[in-house]
Amino acid sequence: DIQMTQSPSTLSASVGDRVTITCRASQSISSWLAWYQQKPGKAPKLLIYKASSLESGVPSRFSGSGSGTEFTLTISSLQPDDFATYYCQQYNSYSTFGPGTKVDIK
Amino acid sequence: EVQLVESGGGLVQPGGSLRLSCAASGFTFSDHYMDWVRQAPGKGLEWVGRTRNKANSYTTEYAASVKGRFTISRDDSKNSLYLQMNSLKTEDTAVYYCARVYDSSGYYYDYWGQGTLVTVSS
Numbered sequence: 323d324i325q326m327t328q329s330p331s332t333l334s335a336s337v338g339d340r341v342t343i344t345c346r347a348s349q350s351i352s353s354w355l356a357w358y359q360q361k362p363g364k365a366p367k368l369l370i371y372k373a374s375s376l377e378s379g380v381p382s383r384f385s386g387s388g389s390g391t392e393f394t395l396t397i398s399s400l401q402p403d404d405f406a407t408y409y410c411q412q413y414n415s416y417s418t419f420g421p422g423t424k425v426d427i428k
Numbered sequence: 429e430v431q432l433v434e435s436g437g438g439l440v441q442p443g444g445s446l447r448l449s450c451a452a453s454g455f456t457f458s459d460h461y462m463d464w465v466r467q468a469p470g471k472g473l474e475w476v477g478r479t480r481n482k483a484n485s486y487t488t489e490y491a492a493s494v495k496g497r498f499t500i501s502r503d504d505s506k507n508s509l510y511l512q513m514n515s516l517k518t519e520d521t522a523v524y525y526c527a528r529v530y531d532s533s534g535y536y537y538d539y540w541g542q543g544t545l546v547t548v549s550s
Binding site for chain 1: 463465472473474475478489492525530535536537538540541542543
């Protein structure tokens with residue numbers, strides 16, 4: 323089974339900050355990685371697929387990069403609506419999620 | 429508009445059974461693989477299992493944690509997805525989401541339901 327890790331587990335930031343979240347896979351997953359945003363009591367929302375492709379309707383301040391085993395999600399200028407928990411998901415072999423990164427207000 | 433609406437959650441005793449449903453609309457349900465994903469209270473997301481489409485013989489896959497206890501099925505004539513959960517354990521307590529798999533070019537989830545809470549407790 324492919325294991326996913328994320329760092330940091332919690333990130334405190336201010337509006338306007340550049341934020342980077344890292345996701346690592348236990349083996350190569352090529353570019354088969356997605357990122358989701360989840361707010362309390364809500365279903366996850368797709369942000370990025372195939373490591374770097376922006377889902378339609380998602381603001382361009384979100385970007386993804388990486389391949390193989392190391393990936394990053396970057397928010398170029400954090401907005402009030404972006405305080406949430408972010409999950410990566412590998413879909414190279416079935417589906418596995420990272421443990422999540424909570425972005426909260428500094 | 430794509431919609432996924434789960435139902436059937438509730439309180440059940442350990443060892444009991446429950447059947448969840450997911451009603452789909454706004455897209456050609458029969459074309460898509462569909463997954464169940466769960467989230468224990470205050471925890472992260474966990475893949476539960478998958479049903480493929482008719483073109484792929486409706487085959488299913490399961491996470492090790494539920495294999496042999498849970499069964500995923502679908503009724504394309506009713507645009508519905510199901511999760512039969514037997515021999516439930518307290519650790520199965522979670523919000524259960526149905527999620528649409530995009531397509532064969534990417535097995536990520538472009539649409540999710542709102543979730544239904546299953547509580548396993550005596």
